[in-house]
Amino acid sequence: VLAFDRVPWPRPDLLHKAGRERLGGKGYDDALARARIAQAFGRLIRRGDDKGVFLMLDAATPTRLFASLPPGTEVQRMGLADAVELTRSFLNPAPA
Secondary structure, eight states: OEEESSOOOOOOOHHHHHHHHHHTTHHHHHHHHHHHHHHHHHHHOOSTTOOOOEEEOOTTOOGGGGGGSOTTOOOOOOOHHHHHHHHHHHHSOOOO
């Protein structure tokens, strides 16, 4: 299980400001956030047969940021209680 409590937007320091001015404003911020999401997901899922749960707990996460996830990745928007229950059932499936 990997959980982000918020979107990993870049911190607005001097280096970020210079990069943002040179490389395209808001698009630069999106690219950095997508790269961080993709890197974290890649640490959770390393091979095709790996399974895991990636939670983005920030309800204001723009859908466009999920473009960095591998094709076929299922994205669901839900409240925290539903996410906890779905994660619990995924990690501990009922016996067949």
